[in-house]
Amino acid sequence: MSIVESSSKVTTRLKGSVLGALFRSRPAKLGGLLLLAFFIIIIAGTFLTPYNPYENTPDVNAPPSFAHPFGTDNVGHDLFSQVVFGAYSSMYVGLVSAIGSSIIGVVVGTLAGYYRRLEGILTGTGDIILTFPAFPLLILLGSMYPPTDELLIALLILVLWAPIARAVRSQVLSLKERPYVDSARTGGMKDRQIIVQILMPQVVSIAVAYFVLSVAAAVVLVTSLEFLGVGNPDIVSWGSILYWAQQFAFYLGDWWWVLGPGLSITLVALGFALIGFSIEEVMNPRLRV
Amino acid sequence: MSQVQLIGKEAEGGDAFLSGRRPLLSIKDLQVTFIRQRGLFNRRKSIVRAVQGISLELFESEILSVVGESGSGKTTLARCILALNRPDSGSIKYRNNEVTALKGGELMNFRRDVQIVYQDPYESLNPRQDVFTAVSIPIRQLAGEDSKEKLTERVAKVLREVGLDPSAVMRRLPHQLSGGERQRVNIAKALAPDPKLLVADEPVTMLDASQRLGVLSLLMELKEKRNLTILLITHDLASARIMSDRTAIMYLGRIVEVGPTSKILNKPHHPYTQLILAATPRLKRSSEVKREYVPSVEEAGRVERGCVFAPRCKYATSICRDTEPQLLAKSESSLAACHNPLNVNQATSE
């Protein structure tokens, strides 16, 4: 086979060897390990921990010990249980936001890339959102409405869809010019079919990369927002732990208070980020071909 | 004189092949302009007149070659004919239906009748679709065939027609096929809905030299079997010579010469045609080969008035730089846009 032919062989190995390449990539393996560790701890912790996260124990301001691996806070809450149960809330918001923003990002990006007429409005909106400082915007909006998980999810989606849309749009723009798209059109396929059957599957790979990265971003963002008081501090989550820690830990010298959430966020965000970057890396050389 | 009248005239002279046909495809004064952004960092916009006032007729059962180099507008012309691009002005009529106005069901009918074989065997097949899927899509979409058995039957039939073994290639993906095989799949895709008109856009340019004759033979065979009309787009005069009845030469968006292939290639009227003829590589003994340096299109620069080819033309005179020549009859059956045409006043034999 000529060099030309063997290089196009590479392009079509897209689906199969993405997973294969991922398995071989060291950052991805590390990321996967971190997430696995995190997962195990949380699941095990849910069943094994004897304390209710809302339970006030007499053991207040206790540093980490065998009974309380992350110590306790000023009213005796076992911080480990809080981290474990808070994980569900934080992860729930993180995952749903990532899913929501990915779906919106893919749809908007594809439409913006395919239909030149729509491009102006869609990319314009995206650009506005991208350039606007996310944090102040989120805090502002977050303080205007009653604090619920749904609010947080909505806010995060608002901020996270734009980068995905942009990446998807540029890929669609280049794919649209490929001869096999023309061929599909002269073969009788309608626009809708071309978008759904041909373009979207090609876009999936980059969408997945961005999705994974968005989870990492979302978890960090939601925790930060809750830390600043957006959202309900009385419902346990990593952000709420940090919120209370901010109020009390420094006066009381309870340095271990931030240990739990800090460690968890690091594990999760790092884990997802490593995997996300590896996917992107694996995707890129193929994208160029 | 219009092309129809000219052809008719030749028919009277005894060439029965082209007598009394109505044009299957009729193009009038086609104009396509692109606005291109020049430069990465500067936003200069330049206007590219890809197609400038092309008029052409294609008759049933004939093979017409459109020959031109890159930048001649031939691909843009093909895309307009296929309703992939919309022209800025002018009309394209397929059997008296205006192509540029087709929508919905009528557009589907048109696509069933008018198909294209694309140039690039590597890029015109979806890398994720196997051969069966690729060839069956046009049948499903344009011929409305849904039954799996019927589809398989039809796909197998057309694959055999193009010289491929259905059982061997049906489930293969493009990267598992050679360039020549991929191009045959492209031809199969185009023929699957049983079209009447086939546009072949540089069908063999990206194939090895040794495979070209085979694929062109195949096209000729299919043309005769199915009574197709073929519009062959190419930059290679050799392909035009062996395939087509008539040839049109394009230069910078215009037709500069058109007529029966044998006349055009043996006794061209337009200096540009002569230039391409001289530049086409031929198998010759070393002593017989002459190499001459001719300025390229860019070196010639843009032309504000007069003949676009004048800056590169050996025979240019002052009228050439002043007035744009029209496409007019220079001999019994061929037209050329030139003020100082070659090979006129000669007995047009052959």
Place this chain on the structure above:
Amino acid sequence: MTTQEEEEEEEEEKHVQEDRAILDLSNVSVEYSSSSTEKKLAADRINLSIPWRGYTLGVVGESGSGKTTLGLSILNLIESPGRITSGAVRYMGRDVLAMKAGELRNYRWKEVSMVFQSAMNSFSPVKTVGDHIAEVLVRRGDLNKSEAREQAEKLLEKVGIFGRADDYPHEFSGGMRQRAVIATALALSPKILIADEPTSALDVVVQEQILALLKKQVKELDLSLIFITHEIAILCGLVDNIAVMYAGEIVEMGPIDDVLFEPLHPYTEMLLSSLLSLESSRDTLSKRNASSTIGAPPARVGCKYATRCKYVFDRCKNERPVLREYKKGRMVACHKYN
């Protein structure tokens, strides 16, 4: 000149006087592994030599014949997943494959240069064409920036581009870019130029320009040209000799007029008969069996062409023919001629 350069020049003169080839490939084999189990021999025991300066050679073959691999191996540019598994490449007697980084720097572009197939598309869009050439001159030719820039302009003029050294690559047409590539390749006055399909994406008129340009340079610079292509007709009037490749081997070699008009090897015959040229007539179409060009894959034992050869006999299936001289100056690897 440094003492090293003086030494090299002395050696070269000695080399030429002793009538040894300036470039010699002996039994070069290159293997590509596309996965842990799939290995392909892209070049199979190639023997080739460029006997003197100004010797021009065309290398012809279909895709997959190994012609590009041949070009790359001369410059020791074969990269993973390919590797040279055996054989030697000698330039003026020096072993190219054993050269260290410093020697390679002095060898590539200065002694032997190459124009790649897609070179015209590999210009960086953020540098002007003049800068591209100047860079090569500065990095490898020991000129300073302003000297290099001046020289770059002169080189562009040599290839027919005047006053456009400050333009960016995308402002050049394909043909102009290719001419700039040639200018770059010839910047340091190499003795051998390898051109791999330099005109494949170009129109015939532009192609003519480039071929005329190459011919001129060959004459003026006493340049040895190795022109790799799949279009035989281009080579007419451009090179004096031709080598035909099939499945990684050279199957025939000799003066171009002899090989093209009196081919010896059955593959050369087939190749010539399947050509499309202005001389072909409509009859060529009808005589042809439209599906005959899809040939059987090369044989694994014996003569590789045996699976498609119309003259095949027993010996062909068992014994691999060696490229040897049949008549004066004509070499062929075929049992018909033994």
